[in-house]
Amino acid sequence: MNNDVRIKMCIQKTHEELDVIHHELGHNYYYSAYYKKPVLFQSGANDGFHEAIGDTVVLSMTPGYLKEKGLLATVTQNDKIMINRQMNTALEKVAFCRGGCWSTSGGGMCSPAR
Numbered sequence: 001m002n003n004d005v006r007i008k009m010c011i012q013k014t015h016e017e018l019d020v021i022h023h024e025l026g027h028n029y030y031y032s033a034y035y036k037k038p039v040l041f042q043s044g045a046n047d048g049f050h051e052a053i054g055d056t057v058v059l060s061m062t063p064g065y066l067k068e069k070g071l072l073a074t075v076t077q078n079d080k081i082m083i084n085r086q087m088n089t090a091l092e093k094v095a096f097c098r099g100g101c102w103s104t105s106g107g108g109m110c111s112p113a114r
Helices: 015-036 048-057 063-068 079-101
Strands: none
Touching: 048 079
16 A cells, blocks of 8 residues: 555535544554554454544644635634534534443443453
8 A cells, every 4th residue: 555545435515424434544644554564463452443543634624724725715713613512523522422321321431341
């Protein structure tokens, strides 16, 4: 592989879909970094780590990056906008953890698969 990663998927032109593409690119970059390693090391320590790589790529989508790619005409430096974006991201992660890690009926941690 020569670091040429591509994603083929049907999307709508929304910010959420742009996040999804960048998240999936994170997975592709992970695979491209580890595909020559022994099979034992290719899948990662656990799924949470692998997802964190995708999320890190999404976090790199700053307004400056979006302007550089031609998706924003101007970038306004504003602490309130930055705090709102960070809060939105944090709330998305809390909602994901709630649905992904907690039992919806009992309110406790999901028991491991048996």
